[in-house]
Amino acid sequence: MTDRTLKSLARLEVIPRRTIYLFLFVACAIPFLVPIRLPLHIWKETRSAFDVTSKCPPGKVIAISSSWVSGSQGENWPQYEAVVAHCMLSNIPFVVFAVDADPMAPQMAEIINQREAKRYGKVYGRDWVNLGLTRGAPLTMGAIGRSVKTVFQTDFQHTSTEDYAKLPLMKQVRTVRDFYCLWAVDYQPDLNWVVFLDPTGNLPVVFACAGIVSPTFYSYVSSGQLKGLMVGTRGAAEYEELLRDTYGKRFDDRDLRGNKLIVPLAFGHLVIIAFIVAGNIGMAARRRQKAAEDNR
């Protein structure tokens, strides 16, 4: 390799960050403008999460701890969308609450609840209840398990949880025994849900978390403490795929973000991989260049 080529390649080691940002923006924007679909492999832990939710028997309620806000909506929004769509498609009633979260959390969840309810003809109070925000984990988790209505005396709109005319669903929500499973959707869901909500350990717990923290949760899936795991946007896209396979045309995927974001995500990853390879080529070229100079 000539000195000139080595010198050119060595420049790749220090690509200006602005160039990287520009490439990243352009690569990620393309799939938003030109519709592209990529095949999707469904991971075992996403399927387990789906299976657990699907098996909810009549008379039981799914509890969703939705403690995410705008800071992590890039991943948690599509995840929560997928879970709510699943509950509404399967006619599974659910209660959603936030523990030790940003005050915006119940409102973020409710935006999605309302939109999905319009699609599937669901009614607030009968098919779902948003219990709002509370503080004091992990003690509150145990308290929710013992008596939901003691912790949440009103829903997020300040309607009493004992007002069964407005919130008929709350008639069947008393303790953890009325829950079929718990979904914790958050940037990093609290592992104390596994220990405190149901001390007997019989309640299946499923997490939907950001990709960055997911490696810490895999071991809990393996040990059976978590019955499923939805990892980042990828997990949400896989979950949507499972909903599509199961419910066919009944599943309304307009504007759902999982599949919308997964292709730009893949493009972004390709750009990053390309820059990592380029950086390594640059480093190798610089070393060679230096060795050649030393030999002279």
Place this chain on the structure above:
Amino acid sequence: MSGYWAANWPIWISAFCVLAVYTYLYKDNALYRVMMQIFIGVNLGYQAVIQWRDVLYPQWWLPMLDGFDALFGGKGSPWGVLWLLVGVLGAMFYLQLSRKYAPFSKIAIGITIGIGAGLTFKSQFGQNLPQLLDSFKPLAPSVVRMQPKTALRLAGSDFAPLVDGSLAVFVTGRQAVAQEVMGGVELWRTTLPSPASGSPVVSGQFIDVPAGTNVLELDPSSGAIVANRRSTATEPPAVALEAQAVYRQPQYIHGVDLIAKGNLIRGVALRNGVAEGVRKNDELWNRAFAEPVVCLQSFDGVAMVVGRHRSELWELPVPQAKLTFGDYFDNWVFVLTLVGVMSYFFFSFKRRGPIPVAAATFGRWMLMIGFGAFFGNTVMTRMSFLLDRLMFLIDDWLRPLWHALFR
């Protein structure tokens, strides 16, 4: 176009804020800093209001006021007054700001740390003990299958015993014995005037035991014979289950059939997928009973095996997944990584010899691979956050603008 502006001005403000924050990618600038301060200020103010409105007001202030109301003759419980102490305790944190009264704040801090330590203890045990157990993984196929365990010994019976709630009644010859089915405690024992000829059944308030052409009515609480009457034609003939060569008892709780033949009982998969890799009709376990089985009954995860001279309550094993070659490979990687990483972090002695050094080096490599996985996931998360904003800019801001301008 005026309709567009009326509907989309909030989107323009959002887009401006997003772009203002992204200017940092070019270089640090005043606009970015102003946006950051506005965001922090708005968030803090909002948090303070919500904290009062959704948490403190309904969960502390109102119960406390109700308590005072009850104390002065109103409705409700006067114990709500005690919420005042919680407020006082919380306010004690602020005594940190006073040099004179700062020691009092340590009471509140001490209580908080004490509660925290207790909860952490429970939390760590609850989270990590199952992890510890799960680190023991099978590295090769086991020749020993999980077998039912004897949980309890019960009386023998010539016929299928009566199980009614927690009560079980066994009949052998002239003896009728009642036992607590889950505890084995003998509740009563009655000698019958003639040998029993069929299974006992519940009839109204009493237990009917067929004995030849007669039926004996026993009091379920004491076992005393209340009546000895002739059998009526409407009563079903007593049939000894022993006559059946094979007794099949579906045990739906685990999707496993229990099949008894002679004194051998087998647990057989009722359908595909009872556990991972298990197919229909796969035998999961088999166990011999001490004598030919007269009757077999199963409940949630337990089976009652009845013989003439003794009966047993068996705790049934939960069907285990059939591991494939890939699973064993995963387990080997797991165990070697565990040992390697632990030896890398073992600093109490100097590593000498090829094995400890190789184990630690392997551990370091596996750590690096693990960190690589973390990094990959970090990229995915950060990218998702960028995409979310990019989607907002394209779909919510630029696309409607394009439509308003050119369509």
